[in-house]
Amino acid sequence: MSCYKGKYADELIANAAYIGTPGKGILAADESTGTIGKRLASINVENVETNRRALRELLFTTPGALQYISGIILFEETLYQKTAAGKPFVDVMKEAGVLPGIKVDKGTVELAGTNGETTTQGLDGLARRCQQYYAAGARFAKWRAVLKIGPNEPSQLAINENANGLARYAIICQENGLVPIVEPEILVDGSHDINKCAEVTERVLAACYKALNDHHVLLEGTLLKPNMVTPGSDAAKVAPEVVAEYTVRALQRTMPAAVPAVVFLSGGQSEEEATRNLDAMNKLKTKKPWFLSFSFGRALQQSTLKAWAGKDENIGKAQAAFLARCKANSEATLGTYQGGALSEGASESLHVKDYKY
Amino acid sequence: MSSFKGKYADELIANAAYIATPGKGILAADESTGTIGKRLASINVENVEANRRGLRELLFTAPGVLQYLSGVILFEETLYQKTAAGKPFVDVLKEGGVLPGIKVDKGTVELAGTNVETTTQGLDGLAQRCQQYYNAGARFAKWRAVLKIGPNEPSQLAINENANGLARYAIICQENGLVPIVEPEILVDGSHDINKCADVTERVLAAVYKALNDHHVLLEGTLLKPNMVTPGSDSAKVAPEVIAEHTVRALQRTMPAAVPAVVFLSGGQSEEEATLNLNAMNKLKTKKPWTLSFSFGRALQQSTLKAWAGKDENIKKAQDALLTRCKANSEATLGTYQGSGILSEGASESLHVKDYKY
Numbered sequence: 012m013s014c015y016k017g018k019y020a021d022e023l024i025a026n027a028a029y030i031g032t033p034g035k036g037i038l039a040a041d042e043s044t045g046t047i048g049k050r051l052a053s054i055n056v057e058n059v060e061t062n063r064r065a066l067r068e069l070l071f072t073t074p075g076a077l078q079y080i081s082g083i084i085l086f087e088e089t090l091y092q093k094t095a096a097g098k099p100f101v102d103v104m105k106e107a108g109v110l111p112g113i114k115v116d117k118g119t120v121e122l123a124g125t126n127g128e129t130t131t132q133g134l135d136g137l138a139r140r141c142q143q144y145y146a147a148g149a150r151f152a153k154w155r156a157v158l159k160i161g162p163n164e165p166s167q168l169a170i171n172e173n174a175n176g177l178a179r180y181a182i183i184c185q186e187n188g189l190v191p192i193v194e195p196e197i198l199v200d201g202s203h204d205i206n207k208c209a210e211v212t213e214r215v216l217a218a219c220y221k222a223l224n225d226h227h228v229l230l231e232g233t234l235l236k237p238n239m240v241t242p243g244s245d246a247a248k249v250a251p252e253v254v255a256e257y258t259v260r261a262l263q264r265t266m267p268a269a270v271p272a273v274v275f276l277s278g279g280q281s282e283e284e285a286t287r288n289l290d291a292m293n294k295l296k297t298k299k300p301w302f303l304s305f306s307f308g309r310a311l312q313q314s315t316l317k318a319w320a321g322k323d324e325n326i327g328k329a330q331a332a333f334l335a336r337c338k339a340n341s342e343a344t345l346g347t348y349q350g351g352a353l354s355e356g357a358s359e360s361l362h363v364k365d366y367k368y
Numbered sequence: 369m370s371s372f373k374g375k376y377a378d379e380l381i382a383n384a385a386y387i388a389t390p391g392k393g394i395l396a397a398d399e400s401t402g403t404i405g406k407r408l409a410s411i412n413v414e415n416v417e418a419n420r421r422g423l424r425e426l427l428f429t430a431p432g433v434l435q436y437l438s439g440v441i442l443f444e445e446t447l448y449q450k451t452a453a454g455k456p457f458v459d460v461l462k463e464g465g466v467l468p469g470i471k472v473d474k475g476t477v478e479l480a481g482t483n484v485e486t487t488t489q490g491l492d493g494l495a496q497r498c499q500q501y502y503n504a505g506a507r508f509a510k511w512r513a514v515l516k517i518g519p520n521e522p523s524q525l526a527i528n529e530n531a532n533g534l535a536r537y538a539i540i541c542q543e544n545g546l547v548p549i550v551e552p553e554i555l556v557d558g559s560h561d562i563n564k565c566a567d568v569t570e571r572v573l574a575a576v577y578k579a580l581n582d583h584h585v586l587l588e589g590t591l592l593k594p595n596m597v598t599p600g601s602d603s604a605k606v607a608p609e610v611i612a613e614h615t616v617r618a619l620q621r622t623m624p625a626a627v628p629a630v631v632f633l634s635g636g637q638s639e640e641e642a643t644l645n646l647n648a649m650n651k652l653k654t655k656k657p658w659t660l661s662f663s664f665g666r667a668l669q670q671s672t673l674k675a676w677a678g679k680d681e682n683i684k685k686a687q688d689a690l691l692t693r694c695k696a697n698s699e700a701t702l703g704t705y706q707g708s709g710i711l712s713e714g715a716s717e718s719l720h721v722k723d724y725k726y
Contacts, residue, residue, distance in 0.1 A: 014570075014621070213371070217581035224574035230621050263626040264371070264587050268655045269617070298625045300657040 015229040019188040023232030026110060026150050027190045030234060031272030031302040034341050035081035037192075039276075039308035040067055041114035041153065043086055050312075056321035064092050069319060070312070071100055073330040077107035079341035084112040084153050084192075084306070090144065101148035112151040112192070113144045115180070119157055128169040131156050131176050134183070141187035151190040153236065153306075154180040159198045160211050160243065170218045178222035185232055192274065192306065194236035195219050199278045200364055201243035209240045209257045216265035230269040236276050236306050237262075239288055244279060244362050251284075255291035259299060268300035275303070277310030279362025285310035286339045286348055293346030304344045309361040311336050372586040376545040380589030383467060383507050384547045387591060388629030388659040391698050392438035394549075396633075396665035397424060398471035398510065400443055407669075413678035421449050426676060427669070428457055430687035434464030436694040441469040441510050441549075441663070447501065458505035469508040469549070470501045472537065476514055485526040488513050488533050491540070498544035508547035510593065510663075511537040516555045517568050517600065527575045535579035542589055549631065549663065551593035552576050556635045557722055558600035566597045566614045573622035587626040593633050593663050594619075596645055601636060601720050608641075612648035620655060629659035634667030636720025642667035643696045643705060650703030661701045666719040668693050 015023075030037065042050065047066070048058035056062050067089050071077070083104055090113055093099050101111045115137060119129035131154060141152065156173035158165040173195060181191035195215050197208065216237065223230065240257040242249055262273060277285040285307060292303045305311075314336060319329035342348040372380075387394065399407065404423070405415035413419050424446050428434070440461055447470055450456050458468045472494060476486035488511060498509065513530035515522040530552060538548035552572050554565065573594065580587065597614040599606055619630060634642040642664060649660045662668075671693060676686035693715070699705040 213581065217578055221574055221578040224570065224622065260626070263657075264624050265581065266625075267621050267623065268625055268657055269620040298657040300620075300625055300655040 014227045015182060015185045015232070017186060019185060020229060020232065022188060023185055023190050023229060027232050027234055027271050030081045030110060030151065030190070030274070031304065032081050033302055034345055035079055036305035036307070036340055036344055037082045037084060037112070037274050038070065038080050038311055039084045039306050040070060040089065040312075041084040041086045041112075042308065043118075044088065047086075050316060051321070054316055054320045060088070062321065063088070066319070067092065067100065068094050069326055069329055070315065070333060071103050073333045076330070076334045076337045077104070077109050079337040080109050082110040082112050082151055084114055085149070086114055090147050090149060105148065110150045111148050112153060113149040113189070115140060115144070115152045115184070116154040122169060122172060125166055125169060126161060126164060128159065128164060128166060129157055130169070130172045134176070134179055137180065137183045138187055141184055141189050145188045149189060151192060151234070152184045153192040153194060155194045155196060157196050157198065158211070158215060160201045160203050160207060165197070165211060165215065170215055174215070174218040174222040177219055178226035178228060181223060181228045181233060182226045185229055190232055190234065191228075192234045192236045193219060193223070194276065196276055196278070197238050199238065199241060199244045199362065202245035203243040204246055205240060205242045205249055205253065205257055208242065209261055212238065212240050212261045213264050216261065220265060220267060230267055231271065233270060235266060235270055235273045237273065238278055239275055244364070251287040251291035254288045255295050259292055259295055259297060262301070263298060266301065270301050272302040272304055274306035277305070277307045277361070279360060280310060281358050281360050282310045282313055282336055283358050286336070286343045287350070289340065290343035290346055290348035293344060302344070305340045307340065311340065313359060313361055371584050372539060372542045372589070374543055376542060377586060377589065379545060380542055380547050380586060384589050384591055384628050387438040387467065387508065387547070387631070388661070389438050390659055390701055392436055393662035393664070393697055393701060394439045394441060394469070394631050395427065395437050395668055396441045396663050397427060397446065397669075398441040398443045398469075399665065400475070401445065407673060408678070411673055411677045417445070419678065420445070423676070424449065424457065425451050426683055426686055427672070427690060428460050430690045432691050433687070433694050434461070434466050436698040437464075437466050439467040439469050439508055441471055442506075443471055447504050447506060462505065467507045468505050469510060470506040470546070472497060472501070472509045472541070473511040479526060479529065482523055482526060483518060483521060485516065485521060485523060486514055487526070487529045491533070491536055494537065494540045495544055498541055498546050502545045506546060508549060508591070509541045510549040510551060512551045512553060514553050514555065515568075515572060517558045517560050517564060522554070522568060522572065527572055531572070531575040531579040534576055535583035535585060538580060538585045538590060539583045542586055547589055547591065548585075549591045549593045550576060550580070551633065553633055553635070554595050556595065556598060556601045556720065559602040560600040561603055562597060562599045562606055562610065562614050565599065566618050569595065569597050569618045570621050573618065577622060577624060587624055588628065590627060592623060592627055592630045594630065595635055596632055601722070608644045608648035611645045612652045616649055616652055616654060616656060616660075619658070623658065625657035627658055629661055631661050631663035634662070634664045634719070636718060637667060638718050639667045639670055639693055639715040643693070643700045644707065646697065647700035647703055647705040650701060659701070662697045664697065668697070670717065670719055671715050
């Protein structure tokens with residue numbers, strides 16, 4: 012038995028292809044309640060439901076922004092929220108041609124006997140949850156596996172366990188109509204060079220795609236959300252062209268052409284860095300049988316958050332900042348970004364050591 | 369440690385890319401002494417060294433043929449043979465812009481506890497053998513793993529063992545300057561349909577590429593020699609476009625873009641079938657980030673053998689037959705083959721031998 016051929020197959024393929032539309036990408040707005048609390052705290056805003064709702068409304072109703080977005084990943088609470096005027100967020104998105112997505116993992120837990128390595132939970136009752144999310148309007152899902160680079164890391168156990176978890180999650184999603192975004196994030200923390208990151212990324216991605224094949228996942232109905240290949244956070248930076256070369260080569264060596272698109276995570280990169288790196292990849296002249304796009308959280312929202320500062324009178328300014336980053340990243344997916352879309356905070360590193368959502 | 373970065377890395381990448389040149393492909397002329405004996409017997413020719421040499425000279429010196437070839441796979445004996453005039457075959461090939469290749473496996477042995485599944489031998493002393501072959505002029509190698517489709521086959525053991533063997537062979541070749549052709553042949557024998565073949569092919573190729581990654585093989589310096597995805601030999605045939613669609617999709621689902629080319633084996637297909645199927649693949653409008661070409665043995669030589677029949681006076685006729693097939697397959701790699709109006713005797717003949725052993 013090869014890959015998934017169930018009732019959602021055609022829909023999965025169509026939705027995954029749509030997310031891979033050149034000029035568009037994903038807004039990752041799926042911060043859990045705890046994580047969004049930290050973001051709100053950084054601008055002195057209280058972490059209550061109305062503020063969380065208001066922030067997301069600010070983003071989703073920014074005039075002109077959604078044309079650059081093919082999908083938005085939501086936290087469960089947000090999937091059921093509405094604008095102040097009472098319109099469900101999922102309707103706002105659908106009317107703008109944006110697919111709603113849903114974070115379905117339940118965070119990481121440590122693997123005993125390892126040096127702080129983790130696996131991701133969330134498989135219990137996942138099928139039923141996916142059905143509920145599909146009924147609420149979601150059409151894709153996301154699950155974040157986390158690996159780190161160290162003297163003995165990532166261990167074979169960590170790679171195997173996370174790859175297997177991603178594959179189980181992926182097939183359950185497909186059985187229930189959601190395109191699974193497969194996210195094996197290798198944290199940028201460390202003093203390793205770009206070659207080390209490349210080696211680990213290639214090893215991890217090979218394990219992921221073997222696991223997806225073992226579990227009969229329909230690759231044409233999936234997306235990959237990997238880290239870019241970069242030096243560690245404590246190592247010297249390199250030019251975007253170098254990041255582009257190593258990243259695309261890693262994908263060429265591991266990711267089958269059947270996968271329609273890659274939607275990179277931004278990790279701890281500043282807004283501008285992430286955009287420039289993505290742009291460099293799309294300028295690179297080499298074999299790229301998949302679209303290279305973005306699934307940015309912090310790298311799309313940082314300037315916006317700072318501009319908003321929780322005040323209604325700043326909404327216009329905040330939305331302008333958001334539009335600027337959306338447009339910049341849209342151009343980056345086409346390799347046409349000229350630089351210069353900087354707002355306050357756009358060059359600020361967003362790296363938080365040993366980042367936990 | 370990621371992939372191979374040793375002293376031959378650039379050369380491996382360049383040679384693999386050369387073999388991937390559109391319009392060219394590989395002539396698999398590496399039949400072992402026993403196997404070539406069967407071919408010679410079929411045209412009533414004695415299996416002695418002079419005749420084996422004579423046949424290969426006929427092939428390699430056929431006028432106009434080498435321009436359509438990027439490589440020729442040789443059996444060890446042939447690597448050291450010369451033309452009747454005394455010119456080493458490797459020189460004939462090199463002057464024709466053709467890379468000499470060498471079969472390095474030592475055939476299959478059965479896996480205990482399976483239903484006659486096999487693994488391939490040849491790893492012992494392989495490094496030294498590769499060095500010798502490199503010195504003799506070889507620049508690529510080939511190793512054939514064999515799997516079959518049955519109610520319980522291929523088993524996980526057979527898949528794992530053959531994938532691992534291919535990966536060990538591949539890295540040893542790269543350490544010694546030879547581009548490894550990775551050949552996981554899934555035999556066409558059986559009454560299964562094309563979907564079953566596709567399922568198995570995808571499973572096998574996924575295992576092979578995982579093994580290559582585990583063993584640090586530099587994919588840019590390798591080639592794949594797979595079966596096309598077809599119905600079983602006892603099943604109804606399908607159109608070339610269907611074979612093309614299923615085959616390319618299997619590759620899209622398993623083979624990383626870093627691999628420069630796929631050089632299909634012909635299995636039991638007739639010369640014309642193999643060419644039409646390859647042509648259909650190259651006409652297909654879909655993502656194909658690798659060259660799709662040929663590494664044909666029987667499907668390039670059948671008509672030639674029949675035309676030669678072991679007689680000197682037939683050499684020109686035989687060489688014309690080879691030129692026809694080479695040109696046809698060259699066009700097939702470009703998707704421009706129009707079909708041959710006049711087929712040589714044998715071009716449509718099925719070359720399927722049940723449970724084929726080299």
